[in-house]
Amino acid sequence: MAATLSIVFAFAVIAVGGRLVYQPMLSRFPIPRTLASVLVALAGLYLVSVLYFFSLGSFGASRFGLAAAEVLAIALILVGVIGLRNRQSRSSSAVADNFLPTTVSGWPGRVALLFAGGLICAYTAGFVIRSVKAPHGYIDAVITWNRGARFLFRDKEHWLNNFEVLVGQFQPDYPLFLQSTIARLWTYLGSESQAVPPLVAYGFVALSAALLYTSLAHLRGRAAAAFALCLLVGSTIFVKSSFDQVADVPIATFILASIVVLSLGERHGLNTLSRWALAGAFAGAAAWMKNEGGLFVMALGAAAVLGAGRPWFRQETLRRVLGYGLGAVITLIPVLVLKLWYAPPSYLADGGLDAVIVRLTDGSRYLEVLGLMVAHVVRLDTLPIPVLALLALLGGFERAIAHREAVMAGVMTVAFLMIGYYLFYMVTPFTVAWHVDTSFTRLLTQLLPVGLFLFFSSVRVPHTFAGGERKTA
Amino acid sequence: MNRLRAILFTLIVLLFPAAQFFGWAQSSSAIRAFVGNVGLERAFSIGTTTTDQQDVVTRLRQDDPGESFESRFAPLRPFLRPDQHIGFVTDRAWPAGGSRGPERAFLFAQYALAPLVLTDSDTSKYVVASFSSESVLDMMAEGKGTVCSKRQVPVDSNETSDRLDEPLLIQPVIAAPRLRPLDYLRQIYRCDKSTFRIVRRFGDGVAILESVSLGQ
Numbered sequence: 001m002a003a004t005l006s007i008v009f010a011f012a013v014i015a016v017g018g019r020l021v022y023q024p025m026l027s028r029f030p031i032p033r034t035l036a037s038v039l040v041a042l043a044g045l046y047l048v049s050v051l052y053f054f055s056l057g058s059f060g061a062s063r064f065g066l067a068a069a070e071v072l073a074i075a076l077i078l079v080g081v082i083g084l085r086n087r088q089s090r091s092s093s094a095v096a097d098n099f100l101p102t103t104v105s106g107w108p109g110r111v112a113l114l115f116a117g118g119l120i121c122a123y124t125a126g127f128v129i130r131s132v133k134a135p136h137g138y139i140d141a142v143i144t145w146n147r148g149a150r151f152l153f154r155d156k157e158h159w160l161n162n163f164e165v166l167v168g169q170f171q172p173d174y175p176l177f178l179q180s181t182i183a184r185l186w187t188y189l190g191s192e193s194q195a196v197p198p199l200v201a202y203g204f205v206a207l208s209a210a211l212l213y214t215s216l217a218h219l220r221g222r223a224a225a226a227f228a229l230c231l232l233v234g235s236t237i238f239v240k241s242s243f244d245q246v247a248d249v250p251i252a253t254f255i256l257a258s259i260v261v262l263s264l265g266e267r268h269g270l271n272t273l274s275r276w277a278l279a280g281a282f283a284g285a286a287a288w289m290k291n292e293g294g295l296f297v298m299a300l301g302a303a304a305v306l307g308a309g310r311p312w313f314r315q316e317t318l319r320r321v322l323g324y325g326l327g328a329v330i331t332l333i334p335v336l337v338l339k340l341w342y343a344p345p346s347y348l349a350d351g352g353l354d355a356v357i358v359r360l361t362d363g364s365r366y367l368e369v370l371g372l373m374v375a376h377v378v379r380l381d382t383l384p385i386p387v388l389a390l391l392a393l394l395g396g397f398e399r400a401i402a403h404r405e406a407v408m409a410g411v412m413t414v415a416f417l418m419i420g421y422y423l424f425y426m427v428t429p430f431t432v433a434w435h436v437d438t439s440f441t442r443l444l445t446q447l448l449p450v451g452l453f454l455f456f457s458s459v460r461v462p463h464t465f466a467g468g469e470r471k472t473a
Numbered sequence: 474m475n476r477l478r479a480i481l482f483t484l485i486v487l488l489f490p491a492a493q494f495f496g497w498a499q500s501s502s503a504i505r506a507f508v509g510n511v512g513l514e515r516a517f518s519i520g521t522t523t524t525d526q527q528d529v530v531t532r533l534r535q536d537d538p539g540e541s542f543e544s545r546f547a548p549l550r551p552f553l554r555p556d557q558h559i560g561f562v563t564d565r566a567w568p569a570g571g572s573r574g575p576e577r578a579f580l581f582a583q584y585a586l587a588p589l590v591l592t593d594s595d596t597s598k599y600v601v602a603s604f605s606s607e608s609v610l611d612m613m614a615e616g617k618g619t620v621c622s623k624r625q626v627p628v629d630s631n632e633t634s635d636r637l638d639e640p641l642l643i644q645p646v647i648a649a650p651r652l653r654p655l656d657y658l659r660q661i662y663r664c665d666k667s668t669f670r671i672v673r674r675f676g677d678g679v680a681i682l683e684s685v686s687l688g689q
Contacts, residue, residue, distance in 0.1 A: 108479050108480075108482065108483035112483060112486060115487055119490055119494075126529075134540075136543075139577070139580065142580065142581065142584050143580045143584060146584070147583065147587055150584070150587035150588070154587055154588050155555050155588045158588045159588065161555060161587075161588040161589070162588070164558070164590045165590055165591075166591075169579075169580060170583065227486045230489070230490055231489060233490065234489055234491075234493050234494070235490075236493045236497070239493075239529055240528055243529070384489050390485055391482060391486065394478050394481055394482045394485070395478070462478070462479035462483060463479075
């Protein structure tokens with residue numbers, strides 16, 4: 001009974017905390033409830049994960065201590081929200097359609113939606129089988145995230161041992177989002193239930209799929225959303241990655257959330273500073289999930305500076321950069337604390353600057369890395385990238401995109417990330433072919449949901465060839 | 474024209490996940506057997522499956538290797554203090570031909586024994602042993618085994634291969650980072666006669682050992 005109440009409390013805190021964090025924006029950001037719920041859940045998950053980490057560092061994160069800290073944090077946020085609401089009530093609030101379209105126009109969208117439903121059922125059945133047979137996950141999840149969760153949960157006095165395990169094998173320099181999320185649920189349960197890691201993994205799969213579907217349905221109609229969902233759940237690498245309980249799908253969810261809030265803000269006339277602050281906040285949360293999130297923060301920051309082709313010196317650019325910086329700095333705090341005080345240096349620093357220069361001056365390496373990366377991008381068996389090229393040819397590009405700046409920023413971010421990955425492989429201390437082969441597909445998995453969002457935001461889908469989709473309240 | 478585009482667009486979107494699912498199904502021996510029984514074997518063998526597609530089915534089929542380590546190491550935990558750094562030995566296969574047996578054993582042991590920290594150093598006084606049987610453990614205690622660890626100084630590679638007929642015990646399991654398979658295979662281990670004393674047995678080849686040579 002105590003465990004049940006505790007776990008109910010644990011989930012309630014995620015919902016209430018996320019809602020409160022998101023509340024100042026939601027009141028001026030009238031989006032469908034389902035879409036808002038997904039964003040609230042992501043904000044809540046980030047909040048409780050960070051609280052758990054700081055609780056460990058201060059009073060050891062016992063069940064009651066943790067609950068008290070979470071209640072206190074919610075109370076503090078509530079005070080802030082009430083203050084903000086009083087200020088906002090004096091200004092006019094934005095008005096927009098608050099519902100998802102309830103019907104799908106045209107048979108292609110309906111067929112795709114039905115098909116996506118079938119895929120989700122088949123996927124869920126597969127996930128359950130996999131989780132029952134292998135609750136600890138794939139070896140990478142075992143040694144990095146689930147191992148880390150055990151270090152944080154099992155001995156609150158010696159949780160710092162997490163950073164003393166071998167760097168090359170266990171990656172103790174990794175951020176602690178997933179580890180703290182799992183350890184927090186164990187703390188509330190009072191035991192190390194094997195159901196928790198798969199539950200968290202499935203939760204992020206559901207959130208990423210729901211975020212992709214609801215955001216596209218809201219911005220581009222349900223048909224586009226259904227097509228995107230089919231390609232997401234039908235991608236081998238997405239399925240494999242989520243079966244494995246690794247952090248690629250969770251980080252992909254936060255990468256997608258950054259671009260989605262930017263798009264929603266633009267669509268609903270949220271001012272530049274606020275929408276870029278929201279995007280920055282979700283980007284910072286991505287960096288708390290995985291080291292690659294740091295590169296994403298820089299890439300989206302570069303897109304904020306260059307911003308959809310506008311001259312960089314305009315006042316608008318200043319607002320974008322300021323907003324983005326403010327949002328990102330707040331959610332990057334736990335990452336900075338972790339990296340500065342706790343985590344050992346990454347194994348990627350092996351060899352020092354001299355070794356990096358030697359690699360960069362090796363001419364043959366440039367072509368080798370490029371060739372290997374291109375070979376992965378055009379593979380048909382795992383990711384739908386060649387399929388998307390074909391669909392773009394058939395559908396053609398939309399000229400009037402309601403969230404054009406956000407789409408441009410997203411495309412630029414993906415391009416910057418690709419350049420970042422390229423440079424990363426250029427200086428890797430490992431064999432280039434081996435490193436690209438074992439990691440690049442996973443990096444592409446992290447970009448799959450946002451890639452599909454950007455694609456279906458820009459390309460016309462069958463029902464728009466002839467007419468629009470009906471929206472009903 | 475628009476109708477044709479719509480049909481093609483929809484078909485392409487649906488075909489992609491369908492092809493992925495078909496690839497997974499082809500990798501499943503159970504589905505293969507069923508299709509063979511109903512006489513559709515030829516139609517079912519269209520195209521080739523890729524490693525990634527096979528992996529999806531492999532993951533559904535395989536039991537968790539972590540589970541066996543969990544049960545084997547659970548009795549040890551009350552006897553180990555989290556503030557200790559402790560070594561690890563195993564007789565899992567020598568890393569020839571890309572096998573990562575010893576490495577896997579080490580990784581799963583660390584997972585099972587958290588928050589105790591396992592080291593890759595051979596200077597630990599106490600060592601967790603994970604052997605295939607109790608008889609290997611006995612040989613170790615009698616000094617009949619060979620302990621091979623990451624070499625600290627260059628040694629003749631022939632020296633290690635000459636000793637492969639003896640029970641080979643690798644300590645520590647890992648020498649190079651996991652992400653360097655080529656270096657990993659090139660590694661040469663330094664091997665010595667085992668000088669361990671059994672501190673406590675836990676059955677199934679699991680024990681806590683004390684390094685006698687370090688005490689001398």
